[in-house]
Amino acid sequence: MKNKAPLLALSVLAGLFAAVAAWSFTYIVDQRESGTALPLKWPPGSVAIQIKLGSTANLSDGNSYNTSAQAAAQMWNTHLGNLQITMSLLPAGPADENNNLNELVFASDVFGDAFDTNTVAITTVWSRGNERTRADIVYNSARTWDSYDGPTRSGVIDLQRVTLHELGHLLGLDHPDEAGQSVQAIMNSRISSLDALASDDITGAQNIYGPPGQPANDSFANAAIIILPASNTATLSGYNTNATKQAGEPSHAGNVGGRSVWWRWTAPAAGPVTVDTRGSYFDTTLGVYTGTAVNSLVTLAGNDDLSSSPQPHIQASSVTFTAVAGTTYYIAVDGFDADCAGLTLNVSFTPTGPLLPVITTQPVSATVASGGSASFSVTATGATGYQWTFNGNNLSGATGATHTISNATAANAGSYRVVVSNGTGSVTSDPATLTVNAPAAPPAPPPSSGGGGGGGAPSLWFCGALGLLGLARLLLRRR
Amino acid sequence: MIARRCILVGLALGLTLLPRLSATTVEAPDINSLISQSDYVVRAVVKSATSEWREHNGRRYIGTRVELEVSEVVKGTPPSPLVLDLIGGRVGEDELAIQGMPRFYVGDENVLFVHGEKRKMLPLVALMHGVYPIMRDAGSGEAYVLRSNGLPLYSAQDVALPMNRLSAVKQQNPAARPLTAAAFLRQIRDRVATIQPTAREK
Numbered sequence: 001m002k003n004k005a006p007l008l009a010l011s012v013l014a015g016l017f018a019a020v021a022a023w024s025f026t027y028i029v030d031q032r033e034s035g036t037a038l039p040l041k042w043p044p045g046s047v048a049i050q051i052k053l054g055s056t057a058n059l060s061d062g063n064s065y066n067t068s069a070q071a072a073a074q075m076w077n078t079h080l081g082n083l084q085i086t087m088s089l090l091p092a093g094p095a096d097e098n099n100n101l102n103e104l105v106f107a108s109d110v111f112g113d114a115f116d117t118n119t120v121a122i123t124t125v126w127s128r129g130n131e132r133t134r135a136d137i138v139y140n141s142a143r144t145w146d147s148y149d150g151p152t153r154s155g156v157i158d159l160q161r162v163t164l165h166e167l168g169h170l171l172g173l174d175h176p177d178e179a180g181q182s183v184q185a186i187m188n189s190r191i192s193s194l195d196a197l198a199s200d201d202i203t204g205a206q207n208i209y210g211p212p213g214q215p216a217n218d219s220f221a222n223a224a225i226i227i228l229p230a231s232n233t234a235t236l237s238g239y240n241t242n243a244t245k246q247a248g249e250p251s252h253a254g255n256v257g258g259r260s261v262w263w264r265w266t267a268p269a270a271g272p273v274t275v276d277t278r279g280s281y282f283d284t285t286l287g288v289y290t291g292t293a294v295n296s297l298v299t300l301a302g303n304d305d306l307s308s309s310p311q312p313h314i315q316a317s318s319v320t321f322t323a324v325a326g327t328t329y330y331i332a333v334d335g336f337d338a339d340c341a342g343l344t345l346n347v348s349f350t351p352t353g354p355l356l357p358v359i360t361t362q363p364v365s366a367t368v369a370s371g372g373s374a375s376f377s378v379t380a381t382g383a384t385g386y387q388w389t390f391n392g393n394n395l396s397g398a399t400g401a402t403h404t405i406s407n408a409t410a411a412n413a414g415s416y417r418v419v420v421s422n423g424t425g426s427v428t429s430d431p432a433t434l435t436v437n438a439p440a441a442p443p444a445p446p447p448s449s450g451g452g453g454g455g456g457a458p459s460l461w462f463c464g465a466l467g468l469l470g471l472a473r474l475l476l477r478r479r
Numbered sequence: 480m481i482a483r484r485c486i487l488v489g490l491a492l493g494l495t496l497l498p499r500l501s502a503t504t505v506e507a508p509d510i511n512s513l514i515s516q517s518d519y520v521v522r523a524v525v526k527s528a529t530s531e532w533r534e535h536n537g538r539r540y541i542g543t544r545v546e547l548e549v550s551e552v553v554k555g556t557p558p559s560p561l562v563l564d565l566i567g568g569r570v571g572e573d574e575l576a577i578q579g580m581p582r583f584y585v586g587d588e589n590v591l592f593v594h595g596e597k598r599k600m601l602p603l604v605a606l607m608h609g610v611y612p613i614m615r616d617a618g619s620g621e622a623y624v625l626r627s628n629g630l631p632l633y634s635a636q637d638v639a640l641p642m643n644r645l646s647a648v649k650q651q652n653p654a655a656r657p658l659t660a661a662a663f664l665r666q667i668r669d670r671v672a673t674i675q676p677t678a679r680e681k
Binding site for chain 1: 508535540566574575601629
């Protein structure tokens, strides 16, 4: 009752939003009175499903019902980060509602109630709190099923694309078209000629479970660099699925967390900065720090929830701090109790003083052979001067955006930085390392004598022996 | 004139190209099929919605009993009170959901296409395609009909449109007003008189 009016309003808004939205997946969310309105998801790990559809390989594409459904699950698995669907292929059989397993079955009813004529398949999902605990997919046994690619065939339903769709529900996705959105997606409420996952489906699922692999900005040292555009606001996206917490890392906003990712930003001027995680798909924590090592950071700000009162309970985080020009700030986003999913980081800065230069492209480390040449470059906005340094010392004459080292020797190997300046002050780039490989050693000379191996010219003593043998043979014949 | 013809040709072509099988979970019936599959078509307000644990053949599940107050009957003779028994609902922290199943909240007003005594997993014809929420305009007080995705319905024929497709009425006339509840019910009533019952109904 309380939720309905906002839901309708949201649906209308979603419809309006669809006109401009690049992505438009929708989710099955936690709608409890005390709910989070975040997607209901499975805990990280695996979801075991029993496929009990039949193993006779007599379908159009050579699959059996079981292998067709298995292929659909594998299609999802290749795109998921912290969740995998594991499958057991079993003989065809009924669902066992009491075995607490996730099952795929043909049936004519669910809990004794018959399928509606129009209903092709359904997914029943159990949840407790904000976690999914069990799901079954039931295919209407009164319909004609096959497994095929391409356009739909009249009266014959492709089990694989239906399974792709229903597994999307199992994972937590809803129908984008029913949210008034217009996208190509297997998750639309109608079957179409689309027989594989579309990018909207994949991005939607990855916002809940992340993409495969660890995030690039998992560690403090690999913090992603924030470069604000002229508007001084930016919306960044990422994931903390499969991220880790480093030894000595602080607990952000006082929660132990466990899946943090990092950004860093150098303030081009003094002024207030607001950072928040609105739009993220999990319960975030947020921390802002200064310092150069993860185990000795100075905490500037931290926040768990934007609002912790019962209604509305907003589990996004937000902090505001006053930046000092030229200072580099580290921003960590973690999950409350290691919660994880896709995240959004919104940054808004209001400069109150003159701007320092902003480095938009850092110099990149290089390797060169001895005698070769290497170049380091920097790109910066608002810069009027450059000074390159080598191992902390200014390089005479190296005052351009690019510094080139010609005829490199071992003496040139080391750490290069550039100080970029304007009338307000200066900022220093990240270090870039030059590695100079020594020249290749000349080939070893051939041995002067001795055995071992064949090849090479015959030696003098060998030629002399041959000559003596030939002479002896000639003398013997004459006798 | 040429532009209008192009729109009409485009629409006709679009309709021809629509896939025959129209839903993963549910095939959206057209308005005539929706009416013919319904035992009752009513306008009703949700009086109560109560979820509870149930059991079928030893299997526990959550079901929801939705009691309706019928204000207008367009087809059939529904019992009083009209009750919808649904699979799914929430009891405490536990929830069972069938994706695509409409949710009912006390005070909601809908036009409903209802299966009668035949026991279906949802007594609404074609799940979400059998429920049309009514929302009143705050200014005029006029009651309009929405689709289950919360967007306005412009014509009874639009019930079979994909959810993300714009109504032909709206395409031809961007200033078109959404269908009022009264107009929707009138269009249904006109069709009820002409549609023959399906074999299944007999």
